[in-house]
Amino acid sequence: MKQRIRHLCERFPRYGYRRIKVMLRRQYSMQVNHKRVHRLMCILSSKNTRKNRVFLPIDLTGTFHRCFINACFIL
Known part of the structure; x- marks a missing residue:
């Protein structure tokens, strides 16, 4: 199988x-x-492994938080 x-x-x-x-x-x-x-792919050191999802902060209305947007664009 490997x-x-x-x-x-x-x-x-x-x-x-x-x-x-x-x-x-x-x-x-x-x-x-x-x-x-998945375990065998990790053993084979394949680059195809699970990836962590990135979640962005969103209001209940579906818009981004202002502090998050300001932090991104002030830099």
Whole structure:
């Protein structure tokens, strides 16, 4: 399985662990757990690992806080 994951990561460098899991199922008919794929990708030291999401401060009205905008543009 490691060789197949490595092959898919080289072929599709922008794919994350979830897409790699889908490709394993489609191309190789393998039913694998997404957690196992993620763990193996980390072991293989692939650059395709989970990324943290960035959340911006937004009011209940859907607008940015003024202090956040001022802090960004004062610098």
